[in-house]
Amino acid sequence: MSDPDLLLRVENLRAGYRQPVVGPVSLTLRRGERLGMSGANGSGKSTLLKAIARAAQVFSGHIERAPAVQVAYLEQQPVRLAAMPITGQELLRVAGATRFPPPAGLAGLLKRRLDRLSGGQYQLLWIWCALASAADVVLLDEPTNNLDPTHCAMLSALLQCLCDEQALLIVSHDREFLMKSCTRQLELDWVQSRRVG
Ligand SMILES: Nc1ncnc2c1ncn2[C@@H]1O[C@H](COP(=O)(O)OP(=O)(O)OP(=O)(O)O)[C@@H](O)[C@H]1O
Secondary structure, three states: OOOOOEEEEEEEEEEEOOOEEEEEEEEEEEOOOEEEEEEOOOOOHHHHHHHHOOOOEEEEEEEEEOOOOOEEEEOOOOOOOOOOOOEHHHHHHHOOOOOOOOOHHHHHHHOOEHHHOOHHHHHHHHHHHHHOOOOOEEEEEOOOOOOOHHHHHHHHHHHOOOOOOOEEEEEOOOHHHHHHHOOEEEEEOOOOEEEOO
């Protein structure tokens, strides 16, 4: 890639599992961008994120990553075990999420055990782990799931912490949230991507 700000280029990608379920899709992601992606249930948004994270199969087209680019991917339902006897603070340390100091809004969660957090609190903590990691590209799948309006506003604030070196690709059905949080939006059609803003 000749453009130093280009972190990711997806070109005519068809991706899926035993067979393709999404594409052809093309998109680019540059440093400092927050790209929001919406689309119908089953249109392949999660699969596209998984393909970028190397967790789904590429059938044709390609995904080009800038040299040494690191990708953090937070799936729709972060894994949760019945017993998780570590605190939020310990999770951030183990996950290497030390790029930025945690914002004041998360302070109350950091001293608590993970298995004692609510679903929304747990999710916010994992989102912060991805944002504050060493990753250049952060992929978030439906991060507003489980969040009430107050915690959605907290999430919007967390996303503002992203630095100019990073880029975000965020999937959501909440278009208003995407409008507020993203610099650009894309709608994934059944058969192809289409820029809407
Ligand atoms: N692990 C899998 N193996 C086979 N097919 C799958 C798998 N995961 C998803 N699919 C199929 O791929 C298609 C796209 O699913 P995907 O989860 O990517 O859509 P989505 O746009 O994220 O949907 P939603 O908005 O409902 O979360 C669907 O038809 C789904 O049934």
